[in-house]
Amino acid sequence: xxxxxxxxxxxxxxxxxxxxxxxxxxxxxxxxxxxxxxxxxxxxxxxxxxxxxxxxxxxxxxxxxxxxxxxxxxxxxxxxxxxxxxxxxxxxxxxxxxxxxxxxxxxxxxxxxxxxxxxxxxxxxxxxxxxxxxxxxxxxxxxxxxxxxxxxxxxxxxxxxxxxxxxxxxxxxxxxxxxxxxxxxxxxxxxxxxxxxxxxxxxxxxxxxxxxxxxxxxxxxxxxxxxxxxxxxxxxxxxxxxxxxxxxxxxxxxxxxxxxxxxxxxxxxxxxxxxxxxxxxxxxxxxxxxxxxxxxxxxxxxxxxxxxxxxxxxxxxxxxxxxxxxxxxxxxxxxxxxxxxxxxxxxxxxxxxxxxxxxxxxxxxxxxxxxxxxxxxxxxxxxxxxxxxxxxxxxxxxxxxxxxxxxxxxxxxxxxxxxxxxxxxxxxxxxxxxxxxxxxxxxxxxxxxxxxxxxxxxxxxxxxxxxxxxxxxxxxxxxxxxxxxxxxxxxxxxxxxxxxxxxxxxxxxxxxxxxxxxxxxxxxxxxxxxxxxxxxxxxxxxxxxxxxxxxxxxxxxxxxxxxxxxxxxxxxx
Numbered sequence: 264x265x266x267x268x269x270x271x272x273x274x275x276x277x278x279x280x281x282x283x284x285x286x287x288x289x290x291x292x293x294x295x296x297x298x299x300x301x302x303x304x305x306x307x308x309x310x311x312x313x314x315x316x317x318x319x320x321x322x323x324x325x326x327x328x329x330x331x332x333x334x335x336x337x338x339x340x341x342x343x344x345x346x347x348x349x350x351x352x353x354x355x356x357x358x359x360x361x362x363x364x365x366x367x368x369x370x371x372x373x374x375x376x377x378x379x380x381x382x383x384x385x386x387x388x389x390x391x392x393x394x395x396x397x398x399x400x401x402x403x404x405x406x407x408x409x410x411x412x413x414x415x416x417x418x419x420x421x422x423x424x425x426x427x428x429x430x431x432x433x434x435x436x437x438x439x440x441x442x443x444x445x446x447x448x449x450x451x452x453x454x455x456x457x458x459x460x461x462x463x464x465x466x467x468x469x470x471x472x473x474x475x476x477x478x479x480x481x482x483x484x485x486x487x488x489x490x491x492x493x494x495x496x497x498x499x500x501x502x503x504x505x506x507x508x509x510x511x512x513x514x515x516x517x518x519x520x521x522x523x524x525x526x527x528x529x530x531x532x533x534x535x536x537x538x539x540x541x542x543x544x545x546x547x548x549x550x551x552x553x554x555x556x557x558x559x560x561x562x563x564x565x566x567x568x569x570x571x572x573x574x575x576x577x578x579x580x581x582x583x584x585x586x587x588x589x590x591x592x593x594x595x596x597x598x599x600x601x602x603x604x605x606x607x608x609x610x611x612x613x614x615x616x617x618x619x620x621x622x623x624x625x626x627x628x629x630x631x632x633x634x635x636x637x638x639x640x641x642x643x644x645x646x647x648x649x650x651x652x653x654x655x656x657x658x659x660x661x662x663x664x665x666x667x668x669x670x671x672x673x674x675x676x677x678x679x680x681x682x683x684x685x686x687x688x689x690x691x692x693x694x695x696x697x698x699x700x701x702x703x704x705x706x707x708x709x710x711x712x713x714x715x716x717x718x719x720x721x722x723x724x725x726x727x728x729x730x731x732x733x734x735x736x737x738x739x740x741x742x743x744x745x746x747x748x749x750x751x752x753x754x755x756x757x758x759x760x761x762x763x764x765x766x767x768x769x770x771x772x773x774x775x776x777x778x779x780x781x782x783x784x785x786x787x788x789x790x791x792x793x794x795x796x797x798x799x800x801x802x803x804x805x806x807x808x809x810x811x812x813x814x815x816x817x818x819x820x821x822x823x824x825x826x827x828x829x830x831x832x833x834x835x836x
Contacts, residue, residue: 267291268778268807269308271301273317274786278324278757278771280749282788288322290778293806297774320784320801323752324770325483326719327759329665330611330644330709332407333487333517334466334500337473339713341465343373343402346713351380351390358394358402370459371395374403375713376411378565379676385435386411388444401454406714408563410451417442419457426453431525431590433566447566448588461498463506470503474515478811480718481781481800484516486709486763488557488611488644491538492522501553508550514805516550518763520557520611525590529602536606554764555609558599559590561619564647565680569616572650573686580683586618593622600626604639609764611665615645617692621653627660636661642707642762648685648692657704663762664699665707666754668726669715671696671744673736690740696726697744706746707762708754719755720783724795726751732796748788748795778807 268290274282275298287304289297289312297307339346343361348354354376362371378384391400391413399416403409412420424440432450435443446453477485490501500519507513519542521535535556542553562568567575570587577583591599600623603610614623623643630639642663647670657664670677671694682690699706708726710717725731726746729738738745746754760770768777782801790798803811 266807267296267308267312268315269304269312270315270317270322270780271304273320273322273782274788275772276321276323276752276756276788277773278760279753282321282786288772288780290807293778293808295772295774295776295778298772317782318784319786320782321786321788322772323481323781323783324756324760324772325779325781325803325805326481326755327763327765327770328477328482328485328709328712328717328719329642329707329759329762330488330667331477331485331712331717332489332714333473333477333485333712334470334503335407335489336713336717337469337471337476338461338465339374339403339469340472340476341469343371344375345373345402346375346405348376348380351386354380354386355390355394358391358400362395362398369398370416371398371400372402372459374407375405376402377405377676378409379679384409384565384680385443385445388412388414388417388442391444399457401458403451406563406565408448408566408568410446410454412442412444412446412454416454416457417444420454422453429453431588433568448562448568463502466498466500466503467506470500470507471512474507474513477712477717478514478803478805479800479816480720481783481803482515482717482719483779483781483803483805484518484760484763484765484769486518486520486555486611486759488520488709488711489522490519490553491535492524504551508546513550514810516552516763516765516769518552518555520555521553523556523558523599525559529599532599532602532606532608535603535608539608549765552764554607555611556603557611558596558613560596560612560614560623561590561616562588563615564685565676567684569647570619570622571616571648571685572618572621573689575684576686577684587616589619589622593625596622597626597629600641601630601633604630604637604641605634607637609639609762610641612641612643613645614643615647617648617650617653620646620649624653624656624660624662627662628656631660640762640764644709645711647694648689649695649698650692651695651698654695654698654702654704657699658702661705663705663707663758664696665709665762666694666696666699666726667709667711667715668694668696668722668746668751668754669710670694670725672725672728672730672734672739674731677739693740695740695744696746700746700750705758705761706750706754707758708751709759720787720798720800721796723748723751723755723787726754727792727795732793748792752787778804780804
């Protein structure tokens with residue numbers, strides 16, 4: 264077969280703006296050789312070039328996920344995977360089925376349970392005790408901000424009614440003070456001394472499984488939001504990436520965000536810069552890049568650890584004294600971000616509540632004042648609640664909004680566990696993507712998988728509609744927070760490529776760029792907004808090689824919004 268391909272017969276989204284019509288894309292030796300009118304294609308490709316008839320489908324740059332936990336997601340698919348459960352009964356049944364199928368496993372590990380399946384978002388230990396026959400069980404919530412433990416696991420960890428809550432977490436307790444089974448945020452680390460370690464082989468198999476899943480969704484590169492650390496029961500994925508690259512099995516390009524230990528100090532900067540330099544030397548093809556640092560500024564809103572400017576309310580609607588958690592003192596955050604920026608490290612900050620967003624922007628302002636414009640491409644992820652006056656601060660600071668668009672819709676976890684405990688009017692500040700676009704804020708997009716489905720097309724549907732398919736709710740935050748389709752596609756392609764510092768050869772369809780491509784049918788740009796979720800990935804290409812074809816995948820017609828999919832429409836991070 265010829266090493267040259269001619270894609271023709273469909274619209275071409277180049278990475279920005281309106282798709283081109285009547286154009287052909289010529290691929291030669293793994294790169295895009297030309298983008299020309301179809302009438303001129305014969306002048307740019309030999310007669311024996313392979314013709315790929317799009318048959319009306321859309322050709323787009325491959326998607327890039329700007330915030331994902333790929334290895335952890337793959338591992339969960341291989342363990343007790345609860346992401347398909349829609350309620351407490353289904354969750355219990357899946358645990359029981361896994362326990363019955365794996366009688367020799369001393370510990371049952373996994374995750375994917377949804378907070379909205381249990382009263383108050385807190386599943387009890389008794390369910391695990393019954394389903395697993397008394398074995399020690401540790402299961403991460405879908406958002407990985409909470410741990411569900413059985414009685415045996417609690418006892419092995421030596422946790423009692425007298426064990427105090429850690430500064431960065433909370434133990435849900437029964438009336439006598441004994442742990443009820445749910446451990447939020449840093450409280451989950453109380454099991455660190457007894458939790459079985461993830462083997463190197465399991466992590467490697469998890470990566471390969473994840474890569475297969477993600478390529479089928481049209482994803483050709485990503486930023487892993489936690490490497491060079493071990494937390495929440497997920498082993499450091501970096502050795503798995505290194506092994507796959509050495510074996511020639513890492514097909515995608517990966518930016519690893521080195522995890523900032525919040526109980527550590529500024530001495531971490533030098534270590535991270537050194538890792539970055541070593542990775543650059545070992546991977547001249549940039550298959551693995553470690554030029555990013557991940558900092559957790561706060562927690563999540565549904566367990567009231569997202570850092571807020573105003574207090575959370577209680578069940579009766581009265582203000583509490585709780586404003587959420589800033590995991591790093593603002594003064595220290597400013598110092599750390601300034602030092603990382605000076606050292607050439609990109610900073611990727613989890614900032615979900617409006618106080619966390621402000622603290623992150625304040626840190627970027629101090630860094631800018633100290634270092635000038637370093638082209639750091641720093642980004643804030645999640646951005647659930649953003650004060651109106653802070654939206655305008657992003658663009659002048661070149662701060663990128665790293666959005667998880669799938670979450671920008673009314674659904675049970677938001678409506679039952681979050682909005683009732685926020686102040687009046689804060690529903691209007693949820694995920695203000697439209698405000699960002701009007702303020703010319705650069706957007707990147709990610710999924711936070713396995714927190715929620717990694718499917719970019721599902722996220723794009725919500726970004727454009729601000730509602731999941733068939734929802735009877737109004738658009739979350741108002742119709743003015745919708746994104747147009749061009750902007751949503753750009754966030755997932757050229758926008759994420761910019762964040763990943765791969766905008767010089769990926770994220771766009773232009774001459775000289777790698778032929779990392781995705782074919783989508785039907786063409787989303789020809790669909791009504793309410794039907795965007797019906798579009799599917801038909802094929803994925805990496806460096807000019809076909810790596811996925813829906814014609815070979817019996818699950819290719821399944822929507823991320825269907826119950827059988829790996830996740831529901833949105834689960835918070």
